[in-house]
Amino acid sequence: MSATYVLALIPLPDATLDALRRAYALHYLPDGWPETWPAGVDLTRVRAVVTNGSTGLSEARMAALPALEIVSAFGAGYENVDVAAAARRGIVVTHAPGANAATVADHAIGLLLALARGYAPLTEAVRGGNWRTSRGERATLTGARLGIVGMGRIGRLIAARARGFDMTLGYHTRGPHADAPGRYYSRLTELAAASDFLVIACNGGPATKHLVDREVLYALGPHGYVVNVSRGSVLDTRALLDALAERAIAGAGLDVIEHEPEVPFELLDHPDVLVTPHIAGRSPASLIAQRDALIASLTQHFTHTPVEFAVRTV
Template sequence: MSAALSANTDGKHVLALIALPDATLDALRRGYTLHYHPDGWGEALSAGVDPVNVRAAVTNGSTGLSGAQMAALPALEIVSAFGAGYENVDMAAATRRGIVVTHAPGANAATVADHAIGLLLALARGYAPLTEAVRAGRWRASRAERPTLTGARLGLLGMGRIGRLIAARAQGFDMTLGYHGRQPHADAPGRYYADLTELAADSDFLVIACNGGAATKHLVNREVLQALGPNGYVVNVSRGSVLDTQALIDALAHAAIAGAGLDVIEDEPEVPAALLDHPDVLITPHIAGRSPASMIAQRDALLASLAQHFAHTPIEFAVRAA
């Protein structure tokens, strides 16, 4: 739906291409002419949005905004990613046009870290399959020992905001830490591994917490999963593209790894039946970063970025050129 609801909008048309919380929508409608199309670009076009008037677009890292889409919006001045990720926003096209790109760095990092630890505990202790076993009357037969986090080896793919918060929580379990990234960080906890396969081989749990995008596509592949081993678990709270889905399915089918916790899937929301049916796979619907606090923080970052842009003041959360 599209509506100009306030005299304060002053021709400031905002096109939102993702689902947004009601409170965020209300705030946008108070200050802007909002064109809300949560199913994306195709829905916006079919609804007859006039691209000539759109000065701001709201998206996220998964949906992004391509150069071709930007070209179809001749008045576009700012693209705001709702959340930290912006990997599918065409930064080169935005730079050529002088379009500002903003995001919400760190807004949901603590919530994602909490979710990752929750998946680790649930996988190790077998919460889901054991609950099903009890429901099926197999109380006595399901009381075998289970691994736990205390003293285990945790490998982190990524040592950014989220990786560091996961590491801090893991230290509460006395876990041994290792991490892989583009480069070591002098102030990061744990040992740096230049080779991801070596990190996996030295880990009981491997958590994917790096950025998405072409540079990390299928970084966790067959070799990495093989190195993780039959007693190892992989957890992905970053982007589905980082973990090779077919390699994961094959590893699970051959008991090459013990299990997986997935908040993101390559072709989400479509999930392969082999993952849905596996007793040692936990899947959540890309909600690791969703909590009341994180939604408020992301809303505030979005509103601040739009207000600062239209007021011609410095934008706190603008993406800086690398």
């Protein structure tokens, strides 16, 4: 029986690579679609692509893979996979919904605590010998107002954790959810104005590009903090830099950056900005869940059984 060729265009954990190599002929290009293809890669034989929401797969690249049958996003996001083009070509698109949601929610709460309590600048103050002069009051989460942008799996898990701090909850989505915790705000600026902390946990993609803009940040106010654990494109970087420079907000916690991995030096130099390298969803448990979802999707497709985690098109 001929080998089934899989093309992986993103960095993958060793355990996931091992699982793919046991079952398939794997072409592993962790730096993405190359300008020049390595010897031995026959694009006409590739039947599956492994990508993620950030890297995605365009229609033009699908067209370069005439045998392509399935595109699997490693993780929940698939915003840069051209799902409509895939549907037209009869290509299945899959993802791993909820696989890393709990880890992302934990990371968001960690950023909130670290920003409010000033863990990073206070550690630097102590290192600099400024113990006595750095013991001013800091904000805390208990009883504070939390606004959540997006109320999917991650947003709901953030809300559940926030309840442990007796936080007042508000949220913004395209429409209200009857079973969602907290008060619904149809206008994001109104949610920001009613929040001490604003957490971005919505989907990425064109529909949410720069959803959190200058108006939203300035509505958050000089004592407010913004945290982004969704996609860098949702938060307008220029507006954020201006708001920080003008002290229109108190600080920011960013796991994603609009043009990552390039990070503006102004963010790195700001004492009340925390930046982590897009790892909110990475934990041993989440990576195992993502691996299992990926392998299950490929197995189901190639054995002609219903694909549980297929993206449904309208």
